[in-house]
Amino acid sequence: MRTPPNERLTSDIAEAPKARKASEPERRCILSGETDTRDALVRLAVSPSGLVLPDAQEKAPGRGAWVCSSRTAVEEAIGNGKLRAGLSRAFKTGDLELPGELPQKIEDALKRVFLDRLGLEMRVGGLILGTQRIAETARAGGVALLLHARDASEDGRKKLDQAWRVGRDAEGSGERGLTLPLDRDALSVALGRDNVVHLGLTHDASAARVRKPLMRLMHYMGLDIPAEFERATSRADDDTND
Numbered sequence: 001m002r003t004p005p006n007e008r009l010t011s012d013i014a015e016a017p018k019a020r021k022a023s024e025p026e027r028r029c030i031l032s033g034e035t036d037t038r039d040a041l042v043r044l045a046v047s048p049s050g051l052v053l054p055d056a057q058e059k060a061p062g063r064g065a066w067v068c069s070s071r072t073a074v075e076e077a078i079g080n081g082k083l084r085a086g087l088s089r090a091f092k093t094g095d096l097e098l099p100g101e102l103p104q105k106i107e108d109a110l111k112r113v114f115l116d117r118l119g120l121e122m123r124v125g126g127l128i129l130g131t132q133r134i135a136e137t138a139r140a141g142g143v144a145l146l147l148h149a150r151d152a153s154e155d156g157r158k159k160l161d162q163a164w165r166v167g168r169d170a171e172g173s174g175e176r177g178l179t180l181p182l183d184r185d186a187l188s189v190a191l192g193r194d195n196v197v198h199l200g201l202t203h204d205a206s207a208a209r210v211r212k213p214l215m216r217l218m219h220y221m222g223l224d225i226p227a228e229f230e231r232a233t234s235r236a237d238d239d240t241n242d
Helices: 071-082 081-090 101-123 131-138 154-166 183-191 204-221 226-240
Strands: 026-028 033-035 041-045 052-053 065-068 126-131 145-148 199-202
Touching: 041 081, 052 101, 065 071, 065 081, 071 081, 071 101, 101 126, 101 183, 101 204, 126 131, 131 154, 131 199, 145 154, 145 204, 154 199, 199 204
Parallel strands: none
Antiparallel strands: 026 033, 041 052, 041 065, 126 199, 145 199
8 A cells, every 4th residue: 555755644534522532533534524433434545556445454554545334325426426536635646446346345345354353252262152052151141242144043033132131131121132244154154163143242342342343344234233232332432442
């Protein structure tokens, strides 16, 4: 990735209000001009050859451009030319290559970041698999976040949801685990296990680290996010700084 001459590496960071916590830096969307938290936006970077690519891990060096975390908004901006114009201003050059498949590349990158996070949590013992193990742990109050594959059976979801509510003293609340925008095949390949259908995060810190990339992915895909999930993410941000 290239850095335009005389540009600071932090030049894409909008100045945050003093009242906002240091753990919640803001970025400015090049399409709307509005600022928002980093979790609500997606960073784009440019290669030395001028190719615009998603930087879902936010680690590419040099100036970055931030866009709203919405596939629909990105597709519309490509179609009406606003994305190219915004990128030209952000990178201070018109010599850019905007791939037609950029919206899908962004989605794939966001999925990879989320799946990589699941893998990391499994390696440190914060993620458990297997219906029986999850059910037993959930009833004992040991599951902080319950996730289901997109193609999980309704019966399987209901049984684990019930166990989760029992362990959380939330019987009768109707609270349910979150259904992922990924099927069991994608989860199984990413985690190196057979038939991954249900997942349980056993620590609040693990759940918080998983919620962030998952919420960004769901926002981008235009999926409904349960209000309690967003509230939990906000509460976790108060205690966890990635």
